[in-house]
Amino acid sequence: MAHVDPDHLILLALGEPSPDPADAAHLADCRTCRDELDATRHVADLARDGEELRDLPAPPPALWDRIAAEALGPAGPGVRRATGLAPAPQGVVLPFDQNRRRQVRRRSVLVAAVALLVGVIGTVGVVRLASGDSDGGRVVARAALLPPAGAPGGAHGSAQVIDTGHGLQVKVDVEGMPVIAGYYTVWIYDGKDVMIPLGSPGAAPLNLPPAAGDLAVFHVVDVSAQDLGQQQHGRSLLQGTLQR
């Protein structure tokens, strides 16, 4: 008797029905196929559970210094100076990919609602781009945010980079923002050619990705106006240089 088609096993493991109704009867009788299905399903479940692992916070910068001091000794300042950016071109910083775009699209529904709210409130006051206070965290850099040339005047804001002891977070407060059709996004920027989106209005503070953790390199905070579904940086509304 033929075993279950491997493609069907994958679909079953992912929770879809098999295209072949006879598979169920075969599985009931065949230990080999059942074991195969169980193992595949287990791996699929592990992968599903791993969603949160995609954006693990980086260890605090000071931890590397401790490791370098103990493992490499006082020599090797070159290594210690090489901050998280060295391997970036090979693999850490990726071009915006399809999957990320989906997330942005999903998020933008919420953001559209928030933007609408902002519109209703009008110029009343402060939009908190990153909520949460700095409980226990230490402010390691600040920036005053002002409209760059060509952006509408009247808006201003401030950014703080907080060392939480478990990664860096960015808190951005803005005031007097123009009402826009889309939504606002906070970016960290190296002032040259890499801009990394940090997030949109929401309950969580904005995590600074480890590869952008070197504030000597990523020293500019930017708040842009984005159209719905726009993946690239839109129009700068506010910008400022981080002072440490």
Place this chain on the structure above:
Amino acid sequence: MVGRAQGMAAATVTSMARGAPQEVDRLSERFRSGDESALREVYDRYGAAVLHLALGTVGNRSDAEDVVQATFVAAWTGRPGYQPDRGSLLAWLLGIARRKAIDVLRARARDARATESARRDGPASEAVAPAAEHVVDRLVVADELASLPVEQRRVLELAFYDDLTHQQIATATGLPLGTVKSQLRRGMARLRGRWEVDGGAR
């Protein structure tokens, strides 16, 4: 500044770094041969995963950071002991981290006994082992998923995280149904293979 920023391709970053398997192999080789810059790169790539495991095991940040430090220092001094044919560098690091974390729990239990206080400080090391094993499995599978070719990864992520059926994935991506199925099959085979080498299946 504004003009330059417009139209620029944005970048995204993950802490579970993506990279082709050959690239990781080269990094492991440089690490083994004592290249100091490789230690930094290995830490950048896997430090967050090791910290995640440590936090889940020892429960508090300060001890967890000590575990991460002990892990990378032990990995560096013991690097000739890493055998690539027996598993990935990540799995090896996580194995060291688990042992270091259990050392912390044992030391805590000793302290608790010494002070006659009940062990309210945390779970016993024996109880922690299976939980840590599950975390290791998830971390190595997530690492493998992150290193898959982009189309394979995307198809699997749509199935895992967005709960799409293979037909819905075909519609969402514009890929032919046959391609979706073969990418699911190949991607799952890679995850399964990695789990068998690195994970709880051993």
